Amino acid sequence: MGDLERMASTPAFAAIRDEIIALAGLKPAERLLDIGAGTGLLTLAAAARVQAVSALDVSQAMCAHLERKCGALGVENVEVLHGDAVELPLANDAIDVVLSNYCFHHLRDADKLRALAQIRRVLRPGGRLIFGDMMFRLGVAKRRDRAVIALLVKRVIAHGPAGLVRLAKNALRILTGRWERPASVEWWQNALRQCGFVEVAVYPLEHEGGIAFARKPLD
Numbered sequence: 338m339g340d341l342e343r344m345a346s347t348p349a350f351a352a353i354r355d356e357i358i359a360l361a362g363l364k365p366a367e368r369l370l371d372i373g374a375g376t377g378l379l380t381l382a383a384a385a386r387v388q389a390v391s392a393l394d395v396s397q398a399m400c401a402h403l404e405r406k407c408g409a410l411g412v413e414n415v416e417v418l419h420g421d422a423v424e425l426p427l428a429n430d431a432i433d434v435v436l437s438n439y440c441f442h443h444l445r446d447a448d449k450l451r452a453l454a455q456i457r458r459v460l461r462p463g464g465r466l467i468f469g470d471m472m473f474r475l476g477v478a479k480r481r482d483r484a485v486i487a488l489l490v491k492r493v494i495a496h497g498p499a500g501l502v503r504l505a506k507n508a509l510r511i512l513t514g515r516w517e518r519p520a521s522v523e524w525w526q527n528a529l530r531q532c533g534f535v536e537v538a539v540y541p542l543e544h545e546g547g548i549a550f551a552r553k554p555l556d
């Protein structure tokens with residue numbers, strides 16, 4: 338939890354939060370869903386701008402943490418939901434805007450597609466989805482992937498011997514299939530279109546991240 342709070346308080350995460358909120362163009366009467374709400378980075382920024390927020394996380398500990406935070410801050414329009422992105426506990430067409438930040442790289446590709454299908458189901462026609470995530474592939478075929486991986490390795494090595502140990506641990510996790518599963522900008526563009534979204538726009542950020550916008554068609 339401490340690690341997530343530290344990450345959420347970095348300037349890079351604040352910048353992604355601000356970009357997602359700006360792209361969302363939130364309106365006071367809207368109902369919002371934050372998937373993988375974690376520390377509440379998006380939830381707390383959005384709560385003051387909309388009618389109601391459902392903040393969903395698969396971790397019971399993160400849900401309890403966010404509930405405590407909302408209580409301490411006196412935020413009353415946030416409902417914390419314990420649940421999984423691949424099986425959203427919400428009715429069809431119940432939500433105007435879905436937001437998410439740095440959650441989807443925890444999901445296998447097949448589950449990313451299941452989550453997109455669920456998002457499309459709970460969004461009202463014309464509703465929108467905006468999310469940030471790691472966006473690159475663990476491979477060296479593409480120039481951006483090579484550059485991102487080199488940057489991440491350099492960042493870890495800068496931590497000296499502790500960084501080298503972390504690098505070795507991450508290499509082991511990659512080899513045994515237990516590392517995060519980021520997808521590329523191109524993968525997300527295809528997946529969003531394949532799942533029936535329109536107005537799809539996905540773009541990389543300066544670092545390993547990227548941001549996506551998509552809309553559920555009006556029918």
Ligand SMILES: C[S@@+](CC[C@H](N)C(=O)[O-])C[C@H]1O[C@@H](n2cnc3c(N)ncnc32)[C@H](O)[C@@H]1O
Pocket residue numbers: 341344345372373374375376377378379393394395396399420421422423437438439440443444
């Ligand atoms: C890196 S944290 C990001 C938290 C927050 N969105 C932020 O920007 O600070 C990822 C969060 O996604 C949650 N998560 C991972 N897999 C999930 C899933 N399948 N469904 C819902 N939440 C999930 C984790 O429990 C964690 O709280």
